[in-house]
Amino acid sequence: MSVPLVVLRPEPGLTATLIAAFERGLSARGMPLAVVEPRNWRAPSVAFAGILIGSANAVRSAGPELAKVAHLPVLAVGEASAQAAIAAGLEVEQVGEGSLQDLVNNLNSGPRHLLRLAGETHLHLDLPDNITVTTRITYTVHYSAPTKAQAALLREGSLVMLHSGEMARHFSQQCEALEIDKSSLTIAALAPRIAEMAGPGWSSVHIAPSRSDGALLDLAARLCNSLPMGNEGARSGAATMPENGSK
Known part of the structure; x- marks a missing residue:
């Protein structure tokens, strides 16, 4: 079973990404946190x-x-x-x-x-x-804060897709405000600037090889199938360094 994939993106991009994720066989959940x-x-x-x-x-x-x-x-x-x-x-x-x-x-x-x-x-x-x-x-x-249900999902450990620097910064701030353990979350970012704006403290941060939703989803698919469920590896201190210029 693969690690849950959370997509942080406002509409209409969110629906497009979720459809593409499902077509790749990924268990993706939308969490826009923005309008x-x-x-x-x-x-x-x-x-x-x-x-x-x-x-x-x-x-x-x-x-x-x-x-x-x-x-x-x-x-x-x-x-x-x-x-x-x-x-x-x-x-x-x-x-x-x-x-x-x-x-x-x-x-x-x-x-x-x-x-x-x-x-x-x-x-x-x-x-x-x-x-x-x-x-x-x-x-x-x-921007908005995660609901209680969304925060509970994040606390279980997930792979989080980030499409913008501003969303990356907002998400990091919300995790800190809600005391969500960032080391239980893995980040897949569309571009280096987005990874940089997400800041430190995550289990690992990975950057798509090119700036496209398809490339980011392909990266997410590989990570979902390789990360342990619930990010137990991150909790035990194991960390995978990201590929292709990851932070």
């Missing part, structure tokens, strides 16, 4: 060379105003944000494989003025001299 609320915004009436997207929610929450910039090519941080852009009718020019900062750093040397669609809480970027960015906020995320 995404669209924000009113206005597209600037200036010329841009493209749209910079660091989260699929930035596109999903953009609403009808997105049509005003739909002619612009998209620079997406990863596969999930790229697929959200395509679903919204946008053309994707480039998909990153690391962080949004890496994507910006690797753009060509010509001058570019980009429109960044982002959440209210978003990563600060150190822009190269040839890049300028105008940011518009399209959504806010409201």
Whole structure:
């Protein structure tokens, strides 16, 4: 029997991940702990060379105003944000494989003025001299604490999937507030920044080899089949160091 898999992700991404997990034969449980609320915004009436997207929610929450910039090519941080852009009718020019900062750093040397669609809480970027960015906020995320039943499940030991840095930080804070033993939990993170924001104290932290839900689920499947039920190994002091740049 494999270790329980907990998916910490707001809708609509949560349902998509749960379906994909079930298709892989994983016993996955959704624990969103967050709700995404669209924000009113206005597209600037200036010329841009493209749209910079660091989260699929930035596109999903953009609403009808997105049509005003739909002619612009998209620079997406990863596969999930790229697929959200395509679903919204946008053309994707480039998909990153690391962080949004890496994507910006690797753009060509010509001058570019980009429109960044982002959440209210978003990563600060150190822009190269040839890049300028105008940011518009399209959504806010409201976080919540685990219910008593959810906290009880976590205390039994689980593998926890993390898709965002902000959720990673929130989850870590909630575990500490509710006195949930972090050493009984294993983390599977979508990217290095997410693993970093989860902080220390977990049984082990593993990072997906590429920034896609499929890669993260494949990692989770391997871990679910190799971790002891209830993370007894972690409780006894045994720890597996993560693969591929894990913390």
